[in-house]
Amino acid sequence: MSLGVWLVGGRGSVAVTSIVGALALRAGLAAPTGCVTELPGLRSPALPGFGDLVFGGHDPSTVPLTKKAEALAAAGVLPASLLAAVQSDLAAVDADIRPLPEAATQSATAGLIVADLVEFRERHGLDRVVVVNVASTEAVPDGHRAHHDLALLEAALREPEPVLPSSALHAYAAFLAGCPFIDFTPSTGARLPALDELARRQGLPYGGRDGKTGETLLKSVLAPMFAQRNLDVRTWSGINLLGGGDGANLADPAANNAKTTSKQRVLGETLGQEPQGTVRIEYVEDIGNFKTAWDLITFAGFLGTRMRLEFTWHGCDSALAAPLVLDLARLTGAAHAAGRSGALTELAFFFKDPPGDVSHSLADQFRVLTEFVAALDQAQP
Amino acid sequence: MSLGVWLVGGRGSVAVTSIVGALALRAGLAAPTGCVTELPGLRSPALPGFGDLVFGGHDPSTVPLTKKAEALAAAGVLPASLLAAVQSDLAAVDADIRPLPEAATQSATAGLIVADLVEFRERHGLDRVVVVNVASTEAVPDGHRAHHDLALLEAALREPEPVLPSSALHAYAAFLAGCPFIDFTPSTGARLPALDELARRQGLPYGGRDGKTGETLLKSVLAPMFAQRNLDVRTWSGINLLGGGDGANLADPAANNAKTTSKQRVLGETLGQEPQGTVRIEYVEDIGNFKTAWDLITFAGFLGTRMRLEFTWHGCDSALAAPLVLDLARLTGAAHAAGRSGALTELAFFFKDPPGDVSHSLADQFRVLTEFVAALDQAQP
Amino acid sequence: MSLGVWLVGGRGSVAVTSIVGALALRAGLAAPTGCVTELPGLRSPALPGFGDLVFGGHDPSTVPLTKKAEALAAAGVLPASLLAAVQSDLAAVDADIRPLPEAATQSATAGLIVADLVEFRERHGLDRVVVVNVASTEAVPDGHRAHHDLALLEAALREPEPVLPSSALHAYAAFLAGCPFIDFTPSTGARLPALDELARRQGLPYGGRDGKTGETLLKSVLAPMFAQRNLDVRTWSGINLLGGGDGANLADPAANNAKTTSKQRVLGETLGQEPQGTVRIEYVEDIGNFKTAWDLITFAGFLGTRMRLEFTWHGCDSALAAPLVLDLARLTGAAHAAGRSGALTELAFFFKDPPGDVSHSLADQFRVLTEFVAALDQAQP
């Protein structure tokens, strides 16, 4: 099963790391460390192979992928030795990362995006294409009544005034083109009632939101631990220092707000109450792609005794996100092949802010994911 | 159902915190924070109530419980205000904490222990008595062939040369007296084939080993997290600084060894390989009952990128252990009432080094525990 | 030499801890831990003894000192045992903590403050009174041209519109009353040209600003370390979590701004360049008087190799501040006795934001302080 992976933000750090990694895996030059779909309990013939993936995307930048990859190697995100080995394969992908189309109305822009997707699918003779949003985080958009009704939305998109944030317009176009959509960022993506309506009408699955790559990953195991031990978490405060492209963008208070909201959701829903404290995001350019998150949790135990847990996570966001992007493309492609449509709540394992009323415990989410893959397995002809 | 809780090490910090806490819970002066059996999914009429618990025990010390409790209050482990309220109830328990019996042979000593247990059960008219070992950690004992066969053991116990470490002799006597046994420490306890034979013969359940109250608790959620994300944990090193009574004892290299072995087990079994690094235990008297554990985990992600997680746990061991001691007494009492005998593998949630081939993931262990309580519930008349 | 210590904010945590501590020291019930003026190189007959100190102050609150002290004991800031011993002495101070006077103009209010100070000095027959501001941090005030000229200021104070922030009005009144002034907070205090003019005219010394009790104390030794090793500090980011009274106040962005500015000053002046990153202050009520500060410093070494230092400071602000308040009262009293007037730049050791062009290295500041005390010593009759 050949599968197109269309990356919105196709020249960004996460996209380039995903592409280089897939090329290296295909060439047998790297192990699938960080790829969940390669774990014994999740490996399945229902999933397209790494060698079946064909990459394309949209990006306003025109910097060649090889240049971006070199910068990532210099920053310690990609091994320099690997780069040489995949250089020509990487250069070949370049032509499939297109500039962002722009037209007089969002409806017309969506038409151009659809055309790019269809052309990509046909030219490569792909069975299907999954669109994955890995572009920079947007500000939280103002609400609009057209967001709640597909007919209203279609009308509004033909007006000159934009009605959808960019991520949602890409989801809209993906659905029109018959492509499943995954939002790896905290942006709006497919999370509007009108877009859910469209996805279901088109028989397309979608998933999101906001890949769980650091502090929230830890929260999704630590919060259940406190809850299962009946310990009383009093405060949970943290700070995230990050310097990559997304960091600069998150320094914008509106985007920051989108992110921190999805980051705290796990606590309230797991602990049954919201502890005091907040999570801050701070942009420190010099830190680059390696993010440092520090959290302090204070809790009360038996007879009120006060205790504390402190952790520091020093992770490379691109290296954590890229294998999950490959996982999500494979899983969503297989779900589409199996006829699934609408929100894929079974992918909550991957996201900070998953759709539906799901458990925020990583262990529960892993079990659900395992069952999901088993079901895909059985659905195979 | 009235339940005796017989504490080996009945004047130690964990024991005193457990007793004071149970008295405070009974009097409605404290919330059951830290008591797992009070969580919505685990609360059950099959379990004896806090008000049904009656405490006794063995301890070589003769310091009154109220004195011990005052010292714990001064150290910030118990709230001073609470102490005043439970003072007379606490003093009443004093008479039931007996000196350690000693006789010419271990067989005779066991007989004296049995007599104490039976007298305690009868005097208080208890339905049953659960023996819980919360005494100081012993050195790892030398092996002995009598450990493997009950008949050989019974013969050997009649010789003048001791054949069982103290914790195992208490388990032996508990079983003779018809009492279930829980080992909350890393000592031998009931973990010898000959004692397992005895427990089954007597139709008694037992559980252990080594209450999971700090660093290992964290390992039991963090190691599965790394495993489920297919991340390659390269090193896991840590140090535990502790100053309470058990700390002084663990400074003894042999005891230290018993403890660190059970602490690393979770890693190998969860990650599928043993990462480099060790856990050290260091006694720093001035730190007192509050233990600080620091761990550094280094791991490789996609394409080998190196990342790290560091945590500091600052916990009060007695405050973490005491509610679990109450949980274990209630659960084991109920299991006995339900006719269970042999090793209670379903209690792995509580222990660093549980018997049987069980999952070391806290989430899995919690599910097993929930099902165990549900089964006890249904077994009720 | 009897010395009055008049505390603006006399019922706050720092004030109460200072008073209780001085009473305990006078009674021989505590060691002068944290009192710099009791170090071998700084002890001097030129300084008033702890037994010579008499406390008074202003505070809008009317809660008795003993009540406040009990709350601090419950929070672990003061030892409960000590409280009982100094209770009656503490209650005796209560009458000397007056409500904040208020009148139609700031000039009239200043007159009432002066009257309180003079009455206090005369009633107790004190040689002199040092006024120390330990009230909550104010917002950074708007500039005003009367701040730059004493004559203009005196005219403006007679207008109905307030022209001075509260801390500066207290400094103004202190100087009118012939009292030296110390600002232990980041508020304006005596740091206006017009007030400097007044202090010099009256022959009075003053000092400040913002007691160095935690993160900045560490910066004042770590920044020189990096500088003296010629290491290239690239980023310095931090977060302060605090929950006491001052924490709530600092949650106000304007006050927060005053504080973080004085906190970063040491870096630029010591390192010769301002590293990237900022310091955040966050109010987390449940944390109480114990403040947790976390800092991450990234630096480049030889040939650009990147390294990092991370620290967590878990300190009790009141316990760190109170002995310094006593030190400053003693030192400033002695400086006044020795005829010093104007800004006491030699007290930079104590402050985040000292006046004058002084070194921000703690070691340099300590040497200057030692020489200052030696000079006071020699100035003695």
Add this chain to the structure above:
Amino acid sequence: MSLGVWLVGGRGSVAVTSIVGALALRAGLAAPTGCVTELPGLRSPALPGFGDLVFGGHDPSTVPLTKKAEALAAAGVLPASLLAAVQSDLAAVDADIRPLPEAATQSATAGLIVADLVEFRERHGLDRVVVVNVASTEAVPDGHRAHHDLALLEAALREPEPVLPSSALHAYAAFLAGCPFIDFTPSTGARLPALDELARRQGLPYGGRDGKTGETLLKSVLAPMFAQRNLDVRTWSGINLLGGGDGANLADPAANNAKTTSKQRVLGETLGQEPQGTVRIEYVEDIGNFKTAWDLITFAGFLGTRMRLEFTWHGCDSALAAPLVLDLARLTGAAHAAGRSGALTELAFFFKDPPGDVSHSLADQFRVLTEFVAALDQAQP
């Protein structure tokens, strides 16, 4: 002034980083970050320039320097780009790193070392050669009465039984050859009365011991901070995780002991009492050249309130050591030129375990160093 720098352990990580760095500085390809002698207050015409340094050394390994440098680049210690630029210069040094001579007696071995040193000096026409020990740490040697008397030592060296540890034999040979000696490791080096006697007789300066590159550097500023604030440091515990060549060697308990002893010295001498706790060194191979040190300091403040400081230092030992090796060579060369002989106590700034009764405060040590350079400056013709 041309200066030979003879490195004992000339193919180790510190040596290779020092050589590559000096070549890069000479070529203007790198900034002297980490070189103390390039600070404004320490730059002096009395010191040989980086371009005046000529490298040689002894090492049992025969791996070419360029190979070693490549391994360091792969490990992130040296920038790969720099390596290409200095490759041929580096290869040229290779011939001057000689195998370790061995003969029937230590006296004869010393003679061969002397011959190597003299040949090196003459062939390159050097004004002088400073010998710097950067070889692996030795075990603490047994005492020997010949260590206390030069005449006895010279006799003993002619016996077949070795009497000096390797580092001390190199110091002995250096002195015989008229070369100053620096011990950058915790090994014995020149720290024997007999060798001091020899150095003085030969009119040669020497310095050491154990370069201060991480945790001890921090201790030398933090311990004075606590002392100057009159805070009562109760415990100071730490662990060092390291994986480089020296790490493997320090896993040997005897060497470990040498190291940890010199690491704690600063505390006792600065704080006036030894706090509880110890420093552990643990070898974790996978960590490589980057060392992680974690320290926990607990202290009591005013009225006994307990507080804590925790830090993590993540440093690259070679990158921290190499610029100091260059500094020490320059300073010691200049001291020799100025006629200094015996122990250079003014270099305490660089060492964990300096000779003489010196301050352990980094700030004091920096002032002494500054005055030392000023004196060298004035001693110039």
